[in-house]
Amino acid sequence: MQPFAYTRVASSQEAIRLGAREGARFLGGGTNLVDLMRLDVEAPDELVDLAGGEPDGIERLADGGVRIGAGVRNADLAHDAYIRQAYPVLSQAVLSGASAQVRNLATTAGNLLQRTRCVYFRDAAMPCNKRDPGSGCPAQDGYNRNLAILGTSAHCLASNPSDMSVAMLALDAGLQLSSSAGERTLPLAGFHCLPGNTPERETRLKAGELITHVCLPAPPADAGMLYVKLRDRASFEFALASAAAVVAVADGRIRHVRLALGGVGTVPWRAHHAERELLGHAPGPALFDAAARTELAAAQLRDGTRFKGELARRCIVHALERAVAMSGRGRATP
Ligand SMILES: Cc1cc2nc3c(=O)[nH]c(=O)nc-3n(C[C@H](O)[C@H](O)[C@H](O)COP(=O)(O)OP(=O)(O)OC[C@H]3O[C@@H](n4cnc5c(N)ncnc54)[C@H](O)[C@@H]3O)c2cc1C
Known part of the structure; x- marks a missing residue:
């Protein structure tokens, strides 16, 4: 594991300022990023810990939808009374993932951005176009049992592992993003990028951009x-x-x-x-x-x-x- 600086921020503004620095990465619950640092797959110079500095509430909107803070823990989201009643598919998806301990730490934004479990990606000694562009994709003819069959390319078969993202996609979720350039919204549909020739590019998030909220429209009547x-x-x-x-x-x-x-x-x-x-x-x-x-x-x-x-x-x-x-x-x- 490489040495790195660590700062715990007190606000989204501070997170955005520090997150804009070269080599900085946001830290949610750390259940994915820290794992990957231990494996030498990720080596940020600086971790910007969002705990206490990012929205962590679930707000009911007048139109029946919800605005979920990016820092809401997976367990709190899954067990929220309104989420369970109005969006049971989301609660079920979150509870089907990981373990109670991981869900207590993992955040909403971190879950959406978790990286593939492809064994070649997670082994720094192996070639992998996603981790090291141009190095190759041994998964094409190698161990690929848990990898993708849709949206693959000759450069990458890595499957996206997030259960939460699947449910949110079926609920027409939208993302609220913030950076030093301002705020913007994006639908979750299309947020994750197909690998094509550039498997290292996984989402439409810009460098230093922070996810602040996920919004769900009101659930469709009688669904x-x-x-x-x-x-x-x-x-x-x-x-x-x-x-x-x-x-x-x-x-x-x-x-x-x-x-x-x-x-x-x-x-x-x-x-x-x-x-x-x-x-x-x-x-x-x-x-x-x-x-x-x-x-x-x-x-x-x-x-x-x-x-x-x-x-x-x-x-x-x-x-x-x-x-x-x-x-x-x-x-x-x-
Ligand atoms: C043993 C194990 C089993 C698991 N099983 C499952 C499973 O079955 N299903 C499943 O879906 N998941 C599973 N997971 C994955 C788990 O859900 C993720 O590790 C977790 O959701 C990541 O959230 P986090 O807050 O810890 O993210 P982190 O590790 O903190 O961050 C992940 C990424 O998100 C970025 N990030 C975090 N917050 C923000 C933000 N606000 N804005 C911009 N970028 C941000 C970080 O920089 C990093 O790149 C498992 C994990 C483990 C360890």
Whole structure:
């Protein structure tokens, strides 16, 4: 581990000022960044600890939406009474991730920005285009069982590991960002970048830019929502395939649908193709299956990831079936 400077800030303004310095990195709960520093994958010159200096409340908005401070701990978000009642898919996704101890420390912004668990990325002795651009991607023909099948490139297959991001994508989340250049907002959809030729570029965040809040619009009326996560063991494990479904049915037709996938994409994956196939139609197993197959038609399956096509299909169908069954029945967390 390289030596580094450490400052705990008292305000977002101070964080932005210090975060603009060359080699500085923001520290949320540190459950990802400090891990990567120990592995020599990350080596910041300075850590700007946001604890106490970034928004950490969940504010209900007049329109029924919420504004979540970037510093809200994963556990506090998942157990918040309004989040559980109005956005159960988010609570479920967060609680499906990591462990109680990690969730007590990890922050909302840190979760959205956590980095891939690809074994080649996390091993500083191995080539990796994301960590060391141009060095190669041994995952293409190597160990890739937990990597992506959607959005991959010849330069990178790394899957995005965040469960929270998948649920937030299905809830049409938006990000509030702040830097010395001012404030701006971005939809979460499109915030994470596909690897293409530049896998080292993971998000649209600019250098030194701080996430201050995540905003969720009011939940769609009568929507059923569910997060389904399939993994090698029932807890403390990342998704092999996951799906967040938010579906509202009225008069026998799907009137609103958001479907997002985890574990299978190089970014948290919004299933636009499936959504288009579902919207306006009468829900049922054949429709769900067709929509899942349409979304997965572009999947790039390799020896290690071949099983993921079928796993993701089943995951999508199950999430849609359950979300549709809950539509119009209130939103108690199952
Ligand atoms: C053993 C283990 C198992 C896990 N299992 C899962 C799992 O199943 N599912 C899952 O989703 N996650 C899982 N995780 C990952 C965990 O959710 C993340 O480590 C955590 O959410 C990161 O949050 P943090 O606040 O600790 O981030 P940090 O490590 O502090 O930061 C992560 C990144 O975000 C940046 N950052 C932090 N805050 C801001 C901000 N406000 N503005 C701009 N940049 C910022 C940092 O600079 C850094 O680049 C697991 C982690 C561990 C250790």
